[in-house]
Amino acid sequence: MEPEQRALSVVLPVEPSRLPELAAALAAMGVTVADASRVFGDVPGLHFARLVMIPSGDDGRAWLALETNFDGPLDLHLDALASRVAPRARAVFACCSGFSFDDPRGSLLAGRLPERAFYLGHQGLTVETILNDRAVKRALSELLDDEISQDPSLLREGVDPRPVMQRVLGRLRRERPELELGEVPRPMHDAASFHARLWAIALFVVVLVLSGQALHPWGGAIVVAALLAPIVALAIAVLRAERGDREEIRDRPIRAYTRDELARLGTIGLIEDGSPQNALTHLVTPKPGRLRAGLLRFVLWGVDQLGKYVYRHGSLGAIPTIHFARWIILDDGRLLFFSNYDGSWESYLGDFVDKANEGLTGVWSNTREFPPTTLLAFDGARQEERFKVWTRRNQLVTQVWYSAYPDLSVRNVHAAARLRELSVPTHRRATAREWLALL
Amino acid sequence: MNRGELQAIVASGFGGRGAARYVFVRARTGSRPGDVRAELATRVLPHVVSVESEKPPAFAQLAFGPGGLRALGLDDDELDTFPREFVQGMAHPERARVNGDRVDEWHLGVHGLDVLVAVFAGDDDAAAALEADMLDGAAHLERACEPLVASRLPGQREHFGFRDGISQPAIEGVHADPRGPERPVPTGEFVMGHENVYGQLPAAPSLSRERGAGLPDSRVSPGRVDLGDDGTYLVLRKLEQDVFAWRAWLREASRPLAGHVVDPEAYLGAKVVGRWKSGAPLVTCPHRDEPDHALDNAFDYDLDLSGLACPRGAHIRRTNPRGALPPSPPRSRAAVETRRLLRRGRPYGPPAGEAPDGVERGLVFVCLCANLSRQFEFVQQTWVEGIKFDGGWSEDDPLVGARRDGADRFTIPREPVRYAPRGLPRFVTARGGGYFFLPGMSALRWLLDERRR
Numbered sequence: 090m091e092p093e094q095r096a097l098s099v100v101l102p103v104e105p106s107r108l109p110e111l112a113a114a115l116a117a118m119g120v121t122v123a124d125a126s127r128v129f130g131d132v133p134g135l136h137f138a139r140l141v142m143i144p145s146g147d148d149g150r151a152w153l154a155l156e157t158n159f160d161g162p163l164d165l166h167l168d169a170l171a172s173r174v175a176p177r178a179r180a181v182f183a184c185c186s187g188f189s190f191d192d193p194r195g196s197l198l199a200g201r202l203p204e205r206a207f208y209l210g211h212q213g214l215t216v217e218t219i220l221n222d223r224a225v226k227r228a229l230s231e232l233l234d235d236e237i238s239q240d241p242s243l244l245r246e247g248v249d250p251r252p253v254m255q256r257v258l259g260r261l262r263r264e265r266p267e268l269e270l271g272e273v274p275r276p277m278h279d280a281a282s283f284h285a286r287l288w289a290i291a292l293f294v295v296v297l298v299l300s301g302q303a304l305h306p307w308g309g310a311i312v313v314a315a316l317l318a319p320i321v322a323l324a325i326a327v328l329r330a331e332r333g334d335r336e337e338i339r340d341r342p343i344r345a346y347t348r349d350e351l352a353r354l355g356t357i358g359l360i361e362d363g364s365p366q367n368a369l370t371h372l373v374t375p376k377p378g379r380l381r382a383g384l385l386r387f388v389l390w391g392v393d394q395l396g397k398y399v400y401r402h403g404s405l406g407a408i409p410t411i412h413f414a415r416w417i418i419l420d421d422g423r424l425l426f427f428s429n430y431d432g433s434w435e436s437y438l439g440d441f442v443d444k445a446n447e448g449l450t451g452v453w454s455n456t457r458e459f460p461p462t463t464l465l466a467f468d469g470a471r472q473e474e475r476f477k478v479w480t481r482r483n484q485l486v487t488q489v490w491y492s493a494y495p496d497l498s499v500r501n502v503h504a505a506a507r508l509r510e511l512s513v514p515t516h517r518r519a520t521a522r523e524w525l526a527l528l
Numbered sequence: 529m530n531r532g533e534l535q536a537i538v539a540s541g542f543g544g545r546g547a548a549r550y551v552f553v554r555a556r557t558g559s560r561p562g563d564v565r566a567e568l569a570t571r572v573l574p575h576v577v578s579v580e581s582e583k584p585p586a587f588a589q590l591a592f593g594p595g596g597l598r599a600l601g602l603d604d605d606e607l608d609t610f611p612r613e614f615v616q617g618m619a620h621p622e623r624a625r626v627n628g629d630r631v632d633e634w635h636l637g638v639h640g641l642d643v644l645v646a647v648f649a650g651d652d653d654a655a656a657a658l659e660a661d662m663l664d665g666a667a668h669l670e671r672a673c674e675p676l677v678a679s680r681l682p683g684q685r686e687h688f689g690f691r692d693g694i695s696q697p698a699i700e701g702v703h704a705d706p707r708g709p710e711r712p713v714p715t716g717e718f719v720m721g722h723e724n725v726y727g728q729l730p731a732a733p734s735l736s737r738e739r740g741a742g743l744p745d746s747r748v749s750p751g752r753v754d755l756g757d758d759g760t761y762l763v764l765r766k767l768e769q770d771v772f773a774w775r776a777w778l779r780e781a782s783r784p785l786a787g788h789v790v791d792p793e794a795y796l797g798a799k800v801v802g803r804w805k806s807g808a809p810l811v812t813c814p815h816r817d818e819p820d821h822a823l824d825n826a827f828d829y830d831l832d833l834s835g836l837a838c839p840r841g842a843h844i845r846r847t848n849p850r851g852a853l854p855p856s857p858p859r860s861r862a863a864v865e866t867r868r869l870l871r872r873g874r875p876y877g878p879p880a881g882e883a884p885d886g887v888e889r890g891l892v893f894v895c896l897c898a899n900l901s902r903q904f905e906f907v908q909q910t911w912v913e914g915i916k917f918d919g920g921w922s923e924d925d926p927l928v929g930a931r932r933d934g935a936d937r938f939t940i941p942r943e944p945v946r947y948a949p950r951g952l953p954r955f956v957t958a959r960g961g962g963y964f965f966l967p968g969m970s971a972l973r974w975l976l977d978e979r980r981r
Contacts, residue, residue: 234950245787245788343748354612355622365914365916404854407855431916432916436914442866443863443866444855472728500919522943526834526941526946
């Protein structure tokens with residue numbers, strides 16, 4: 090089974106001469122989530138969205154990027170974007186070369202790019218469910234407050250939790266009958282099939298080695314050597330590449346922003362950290378050469394698999410604050426990163442440094458001016474100040490950003506889903522206790 | 529580590545000295561940088577003590593905001609080698625956004641603070657005398673505003689009545705005998721020019737070689753000399769405390785607990801702070817104050833992840849979560865170690881009596897850290913003001929939070945029914961402050977050298 094949540098990434102070409110016009114059109118849409126709601130607010134099943142200007146790269150090409158995270162079939166989503174978003178963001182799309190307002194759907198589809206890695210922090214929970222669960226949590230908390238104010242003896246330690254739960258839940262059912270309670274279908278990526286594939290690969294290798302051995306006394310060893318040779322060759326190439334990386338940034342002071350970068354950071358600083366959630370848009374150029382391009386795609390594929398099949402319960406590695414994130418490779422090779430996360434930039438980047446540095450180093454070590462690495466997966470992001478400065482220097486302004494539930498953290502979403510699941514009559518004391526603890 | 533290079537406040541809050549004056553100084557209009565340097569060098573520098581110095585009855589510490597460095601003759605490019613947050617200053621809209629400040633409520637440092645002369649002495653008469661000695665009759669320096677006069681309250685308490693300043697990291701190489709079983713924090717967390725918790729040298733302000741002749745070569749900015757060595761950043765905030773609002777709220781909000789706990793007001797206060805009034809932490813003394821445990825600091829939250837003993841949002845748990853945060857206690861402790869602050873604050877204003885008196889009182893919050901954004905601003909933004917802290921829904925620090933965006937609830941987990949009073953008033957209001965660079969002694973002498981350009 091697959092989750093119903095999907096990603097759409099669209100980049101539409103913009104003539105560099107029209108970038109100022111595009112910037113003005115985006116700015117005119119406003120910078121707050123409330124502003125963006127006027128454009129995206131009635132797109133059904135939309136979790137997060139953004140519109141970002143991608144400045145010209147080395148070959149002069151520039152784009153407008155659209156990110157959406159949505160529930161349900163792509164077709165319906167495209168229809169909604171075409172009929173609702175395109176007309177409202179007319180001035181923005183009008184800057185894009187070849188965008189046709191007669192066929193907005195086709196124009197959007199023509200600019201679609203695949204997500205090289207896509208992560209979602211609440212697999213299987215639709216916007217509808219998330220909003221329902223939020224309402225359940227709020228209503229239950231208020232009802233419990235009300236019960237306590239009428240009868241403070243509920244606060245006595247050791248009271249039986251079951252009648253309390255029964256009373257509060259009963260009131261919820263009577264007063265808010267429209268709210269959905271109990272389990273709802275929650276399709277998720279199938280971890281078992283992923284494990285099965287891993288086992289199949291392992292089995293294939295064993296069979297290969299054994300059949301080699303059956304054919305010749307040294308056959309097994311030869312097969313193993315043949316399998317290892319490319320890995321060794323790759324490791325040697327990686328080590329040589331890494332030496333070059335160190336040269337690239339040897340003389341760069343830790344803190345070295347250009348005036349342009351400082352101006353951009355000033356703009357970002359007044360948009361960021363406004364709500365409990367934040368958006369990060371980050372654009373870097375990969376290091377030259379086929380080796381690095383290939384490594385980059387391989388590592389992204391690995392991150393994608395981990396996000397889908399291993400980190401399925403709201404924490405990417407040890408980072409419990411990401412709603413949706415993706416990496417895209419633009420047609421000119423540049424690597425674009427979108428993240429919709431909880432909390433401050435400093436706390437998010439701190440988590441990168443303290444808790445997820447290997448994975449991120451693995452991806453970004455293949456891009457320009459990244460802090461020095463070891464084996465392309467270690468050190469890099471662990472160089473705390475260098476890494477943060479590097480991230481800031483490559484961060485873009487997220488001009489238009491939408492969230493359907495800007496007041497919820499990933500942990501809130503999961504806690505509310507659990508609360509809703511448990512909101513059915515029970516005779517178990519432990520369940521009633523857990524339920525009350527969630528309020 | 530040459531401790532004679534550190535200004536003394538890095539190692540100590542001078543607890544034995546009863547009085548402190550925070551004097552805000554600026555250059556007089558039209559004074560030239562050379563004259564300002566000369567006057568600071570002759571009037572103030574002789575009173576600035578290092579960790580190693582013999583401490584006279586009254587002495588000073590000296591730090592500079594960006595305006596102060598400009599007044600000494602540093603140019604914009606040189607200032608840009610300082611962190612952005614320092615150059616912007618605490619009152620800048622971006623910093624105010626990060627720190628949750630409403631600058632329209634401030635009356636200190638709205639337009640920046642240039643020079644901080646902090647005077648310490650046994651009593652305020654001695655402190656005032658040294659202040660007058662340094663500044664009265666100066667030709668190029670003037671006081672920017674009234675000095676902040678701070679003191680000590682009996683029993684090392686703050687105005688709400690709680691013992692303060694118990695948890696304090698020890699610094700490698702600075703504190704010979706680290707207090708408690710806590711591992712000392714790497715020097716570079718609090719002093720530039722030394723390795724920090726990541727085993728790296730902090731980014732530091734620097735100068736070109738010809739300009740900074742005599743200063744050591746920078747190890748982080750190739751081809752330049754270092755101005756940051758043995759220096760750090762000092763954060764000062766004037767935090768007004770509304771003792772009467774606090775007492776009234778305790779009385780009101782503790783009513784539903786009557787009959788369920790021994791002393792509802794003391795219980796509620798302790799749940800908000802995370803320690804009882806004596807200082808005894810809730811984790812080791814969950815049921816009553818035990819003054820024998822007043823200085824306990826070797827505790828963790830790893831056996832209290834649900835917050836039944838110490839609420840997850842309690843003030844001392846937010847400001848130092850130890851092992852409380854995901855994904856696991858050891859990883860939480862490692863991450864928390866990168867966010868430590870050295871606190872050097874003191875109360876100001878008279879102790880509160882029984883009845884409201886209209887007198888302002890509070891805390892001159894002072895802390896030191898080598899990285900303003902990673903340490904001070906993070907703690908303020910993500911832990912104190914962060915309404916989603918550790919799984920929360922809409923709660924800020926119940927003691928010192930600014931109650932932004934309707935965050936006015938505080939959840940006290942209890943078994944089985946939690947108590948979560950709403951409508952928390954603001955007990956603490958920031959009235960101003962600033963970021964300062966506290967140079968090492970050599971850098972300080974260079975900055976005040978009247979002969980240089």
